[in-house]
Structures are given as C-alpha cells and as structure tokens.
Amino acid sequence: MLTGAERRRGIGYGVGSLVGITLFVGIAVAALFSWDAGTASGRLFTAYTWRILQFTLWQAALSTLLSVTLALPVAMALARRPGFPGRIWIIRLMALPMGLPVLIGALGLIGIWGRQGIINSLMLKIGVEQPVSIYGLSGILLAHVFFNLPLAARLLLAALERQPAEYWLLSSSLGMKPLSVFRFIEWPAARRVMPGIAGLIFMLCATSFTLVLVLGGGPAATTLEVAIYQSLRFDFDPPRAIALAFLQIGITAAILIGISLFPNADDAGAIAGRVTRRFDGRTIGTGIWDTLAILLATLFLILPLSSIVFAGMCANLWSLLTSPAFLRAAWTSFTIAITAGLLTILISLAIISAREAIADMKRPGRTARGFSALLGGMSSLVLLVPPVVLGTGWFLMVRxxxxxxxxxxxxxxxxxxxxxxxxVMRVLSPAVETHRRRTARLSASLGISGISKLWRIDLPILARPLLTALSFAMALSLGDLGAVALFGSSDLTTLPWLVYSRLSSYRTNDADGLALILGVICLMLTMLGTAGQREAKHG
Structure with missing residues (x-):
C-alpha cells in the first residue's frame, strides 16, 4: 500500500515524463509541419517518392518472407533435437546479432559476401563468373536475414517448446508420420505466432537505416529513412525530406496497427533452454535434414562474426586506440551513452511509479485508467516516429x-x-513490480519511506536490474548510427560515425579495427549487465 504522498509523487513523475516526451516528439513533428508545409505536401506524390515507397515495402516484404521461411526449419530442427551438441550455445549465438551494432554486422557481411570476401573467392575458383553482390537489393536482403532469421527462429522455437508434452506422447502412440506431426502439432503452434513475428520483422526492415545506407548501393536501392537523410545531408531539400518523413510516419503507424491485431510472440522458452521430450524425428533422413538446417544456420551466423574478429585483428589496434580521432569519438560516444542511459532509467522509473500509483487506487476513474494506458504506450512512441524523422524535425528546428x-x-x-x-521498460517493469509487491506492506508497517526506503530496501534488490537496464541502454546508444547521421561532422564524431567515415573513404582496414573495438565495448557492457543475473542463477 502506498501513502497518499507517495501516490501523488508517483503520478507527478508520470505527468512530468509524459509532458517531456510529448514535447520533444511534438516539437519535432511541429517543425516538420511549419517548414514550408505547402511545398512539402506537393512533393508527397511524385514519381521519386512513389519509387522510394515501393522499394521500402518490397525489400521489407522479401526480407520478412525469407527470414520467417528460413527460420521455420531451423526452429523445428532445434525443437526436435534437444540433445544436439552445443544446442544451448547455438540458441545463445542466435541472440548475438540482436545485440550487435548494425554497422558492425554490415562490415562482417561485407567480409564474407563482398567482392573480395570468402564466398565470392570460392565461387570464382570453381568457375562461377557472376559473384554474389553484397550491394543493392541482394545485399540488403542478405543483411536483413542475418539479423532477423535468429530472432524468428528463437520465437518459433519458444512456440514449439510451449506445446504440451502430451501432444508428442500421443503422436507417438498413434504412429503419426512426420508430415502429420507437422500438420497437426508443429504448424498450428507456429501459425499462432507467425503473423506477430512477421509483423515485427517487417517493421524492423521497413525502418532499417544503417544497413540500407551501407549496403544500398545507390538511388535504386534506397528506403524512406535513407532518402530522408540524403535529402537533408546531401541535397538540403527540406520539403522533400518533410514529405518523406510524413510518409514514413504513416507507414509505421499502419504497421503498428497491423501488429497490434496479432498476439505477441515471446522467446522465454528458448532463453530458458527448455527441453521437451519428443518421440518423432528418429529416422535417418530426418536426422540428416535437421543437422544440415542447424549447421547451415550456425555457419551463416558465425562466419560474419568471425570475419569481424579476424579483419579487426589485422588492423593496427594500438595505433587506432591511441589516435586522437578515436579518443575524441570515444569520449563523445560515452558521454552521449551515459546521458542516454541515465535518462532512460529515470523516465522508466517515473512511468513505472505512476502506473503503480494508479494501480494502488481503490477505484481508479476513467481518466486515471486512460492515463495509465497512455503511459504504457508511451515507451513505444519511437516506433511510430523513427529516429531519423525525429532528427529531421530537430535539425530544422535548431538550424x-x-x-x-x-x-x-x-x-x-x-x-x-x-x-x-x-x-529498459521490459527489464525494469517486472523487477520493480515484483519488488514492490513483496516489500510494500512491510515498508508501510515499519513506516519507512522516501530516501531511507530507497537506500535500505529498494537499491539492494533493484541494483542488478538497474545495472542490466543501464548497460543495455548504453550499448544501444554506443552502437547507433541513425540518430547521429544527420548531425555527424568534424565537431560531432561518435564511434559508429567514425567507423562509417573510414569505410566511406575506403580505409577499410581502419574501419575493421574500429568495428572490432566498438563490438568488444558493446559486448563488455552487455556482459556487465547480465553478470549479476548469472551469479544469481548459480547461487
């Protein structure tokens, strides 16, 4: 139970967070409206805009189709083979691309699939004259599958592992063939979550920026977000950028509405490494198929990651680490990352406190319930107004x-x-709610509140989830190129912008070394955030 003062304070924090975020996003959108909006509306229905929109949706649809289609046999193979050697490490490997800075993943893919990469070199040796192109549509699709196939496979695997054990026992007693098992057990489980998975991946691909910027290869392979960046950065054509920004908001809004119609997919089963005893898939042919699916997926993921390490080690890492350009970029990146991380923690705690204060009311009114729902949806506002669109609005505002x-x-x-x-909300919200539920009555009975409660009761328990949330927020900020793309210059250089600048000037050796350093930093931050969780599990 909360005191009246705690309830009022929690709601006040929520109001402050809502006003702050709404103002930041609203000012950016208002700046887009106010900058010659009449001219911008006339640029909305041009042949150029239509071509960009078509390519954005086409590459997102193809990427989604490839990612989900290829992920299904991998998930089925992992579900059928609980004793596969290194299975838990393969599942953990599939989480790595999701935490890897996108720019680093793109460099790893170039190292494997580029003109001088391993795959093309082998193809040329066996007499294939047309090597795989890492640039253009093929490169974008390849990169999107690299990042999204593991996500789809983990979510599908979790859905398959949630099937009751009795299903597999019954299928064995009935002597069901593999096709029947797929038709009556596996496919219904996958079908329930597949629309949600496809919607999520489509959203990620439709709003993709860094991969398309690096691998797009020209005007013929440009998405809305990259076109917005090019319109301001190279052409300085604000009306066209504004028209594209509003089109981007409309597309993301439509996708979000579509996603909301389907159930959310959860990868809790895959993360826990849950094993369900199954009695199917014992034939030699099925065993060979499953082994090939798992090994090919693992190889597809591990080769670009290995390329990053080997290419980075070939660079003069000490010279890069001690160079003035790296030190300036590192200082800027860490300053921005720490600021972003602390702001994220404060805003998240404010939202959680306000929602708990409303939930603590005996009879919350319609206004209070609406306010709580608004706070819950506020954390996803960036999905509606992507970073490049926000950056465009503020670029025009402060110029x-x-x-x-x-x-x-x-x-x-x-x-x-x-x-x-x-x-961060996904990490902190369950932890804070569980902690408050366990300690609220005891704190109230002892009369502990305010700073004393925070110091003696809250921090000792919440320190680990707070550290996890902070490290994830910092790692995400350190590896991001989209937010800084419009503002990057000699006066503002972050580590991803430095890597991209070296790559653009064909200093690929330096770019590889810097990418390895950035990847190690982000990996160390992630390990720092999860160290406490591992200790708690083994303790």
Missing amino acids: PFGDVARFAPLLVAIINMLMALPF
Whole structure:
C-alpha cells in the first residue's frame, strides 16, 4: 500500500515524463509541419517518392518472407533435437546479432559476401563468373536475414517448446508420420505466432537505416529513412525530406496497427533452454535434414562474426586506440551513452511509479485508467516516429539558431533514450513490480519511506536490474548510427560515425579495427549487465 504522498509523487513523475516526451516528439513533428508545409505536401506524390515507397515495402516484404521461411526449419530442427551438441550455445549465438551494432554486422557481411570476401573467392575458383553482390537489393536482403532469421527462429522455437508434452506422447502412440506431426502439432503452434513475428520483422526492415545506407548501393536501392537523410545531408531539400518523413510516419503507424491485431510472440522458452521430450524425428533422413538446417544456420551466423574478429585483428589496434580521432569519438560516444542511459532509467522509473500509483487506487476513474494506458504506450512512441524523422524535425528546428553541432549531443542522447525505452521498460517493469509487491506492506508497517526506503530496501534488490537496464541502454546508444547521421561532422564524431567515415573513404582496414573495438565495448557492457543475473542463477 502506498501513502497518499507517495501516490501523488508517483503520478507527478508520470505527468512530468509524459509532458517531456510529448514535447520533444511534438516539437519535432511541429517543425516538420511549419517548414514550408505547402511545398512539402506537393512533393508527397511524385514519381521519386512513389519509387522510394515501393522499394521500402518490397525489400521489407522479401526480407520478412525469407527470414520467417528460413527460420521455420531451423526452429523445428532445434525443437526436435534437444540433445544436439552445443544446442544451448547455438540458441545463445542466435541472440548475438540482436545485440550487435548494425554497422558492425554490415562490415562482417561485407567480409564474407563482398567482392573480395570468402564466398565470392570460392565461387570464382570453381568457375562461377557472376559473384554474389553484397550491394543493392541482394545485399540488403542478405543483411536483413542475418539479423532477423535468429530472432524468428528463437520465437518459433519458444512456440514449439510451449506445446504440451502430451501432444508428442500421443503422436507417438498413434504412429503419426512426420508430415502429420507437422500438420497437426508443429504448424498450428507456429501459425499462432507467425503473423506477430512477421509483423515485427517487417517493421524492423521497413525502418532499417544503417544497413540500407551501407549496403544500398545507390538511388535504386534506397528506403524512406535513407532518402530522408540524403535529402537533408546531401541535397538540403527540406520539403522533400518533410514529405518523406510524413510518409514514413504513416507507414509505421499502419504497421503498428497491423501488429497490434496479432498476439505477441515471446522467446522465454528458448532463453530458458527448455527441453521437451519428443518421440518423432528418429529416422535417418530426418536426422540428416535437421543437422544440415542447424549447421547451415550456425555457419551463416558465425562466419560474419568471425570475419569481424579476424579483419579487426589485422588492423593496427594500438595505433587506432591511441589516435586522437578515436579518443575524441570515444569520449563523445560515452558521454552521449551515459546521458542516454541515465535518462532512460529515470523516465522508466517515473512511468513505472505512476502506473503503480494508479494501480494502488481503490477505484481508479476513467481518466486515471486512460492515463495509465497512455503511459504504457508511451515507451513505444519511437516506433511510430523513427529516429531519423525525429532528427529531421530537430535539425530544422535548431538550424536557425546557429551551428547544429552545438545542440546535437543532447538531441542525440534524448533520441537514443527514446530508442532504448521499450527495452529498459521490459527489464525494469517486472523487477520493480515484483519488488514492490513483496516489500510494500512491510515498508508501510515499519513506516519507512522516501530516501531511507530507497537506500535500505529498494537499491539492494533493484541494483542488478538497474545495472542490466543501464548497460543495455548504453550499448544501444554506443552502437547507433541513425540518430547521429544527420548531425555527424568534424565537431560531432561518435564511434559508429567514425567507423562509417573510414569505410566511406575506403580505409577499410581502419574501419575493421574500429568495428572490432566498438563490438568488444558493446559486448563488455552487455556482459556487465547480465553478470549479476548469472551469479544469481548459480547461487
């Protein structure tokens, strides 16, 4: 039970967070409206805009189809083979691309599938004259499958593992053939979550920025977000950028509405490494098929990751680490990351406190319930207004006041905070709610509140989830290129922008070394955040 003062304070925190985020997003959108909106509306239905929209939706649809279609046999194979050697490590490997900075993954793919990469070199040796192109539509599809196939496989695997054990026992006693098992048990489980998985992946591909920027290869392979960036950065054509930004908001809104109609997919079963005893798939042919599916998927993931390590080790890492450019970029990146991480923690705790204060009311009114729902949806606002669109609005807003680089670090930190908010809320909300449920009555009976309660009761228990949330938010900010793309310059250089600059100037050796350093930093942050959880599990 909360005291009246605690309830009022919690609701006040929620109001402050709602007002702050709404103002930040609203000012960006208002800036888009106010900058020659009449001219911008006329640019909305041009042949160029239509071509960009078509390519955005086409590549997202193809990427989604490939990712989900290829993930299904991998998930089925992992579900059928609970004793497969290294199975738990393969499942954990599938989580790595989701935490890997997108730019680093793109460099790893170039190392394997590029013109001088391993795959093309082998194809040329066996006489294939047309090597695989990593640039253009084929490269974008390849990169999207690399990042999204593991996500789809984990979610599908969790759905298959949630099937009751009695299903497999009954299928064995009935002597069901593999096709019947797939038709009556596996496919119904996968079909329930597949629309949600496909919607999520489609959203990620439709709003993809860094992969398309690096691998797009020209105007013929450009998505809406990259076109917005190009319109401001290279052409300085605000009306066209504004038209594309509003089109992007409309597309993301339509996708979000579509996703909301389907049940959410959860990978809790895959993360826990849950094993269900199955009696099917004992034939030699099925065993060979499952082994091939698992090994090919593992090889597809591990080759680009290995390429990053080997290519990075070939660079002069010490020279890069001690160079003034790296030190300046590292200082800027860490400053932005720490600011973004702390802001994310504060905003998340404010939202959680406000929702708990409303839930603690005996009879919350319609306004209170609506406010709670609004706070719950606020963490996903960045999905509706992507970072490049926010950056475009603020770029136009602050440009009349002087050098944009002066305002850029704080703007990038706030945009990164909005990007990290959904993930941090997912970590903190269950932890805080469980802790409050266990300690609320005891704290009230002892009369402990305020700073004393925070120091003696809350922090000792919540320190680990707070550290996890902070490390994830910082890692996400450190590896992000989208928010800084519009503001990057000699006065504002982050580590991803430095990697991209080296790659653009064909200094690939330096880019590989810097990418390895950035990847290690992000990996160390992730390990730091999960160290306490592993200790708790083994303790």
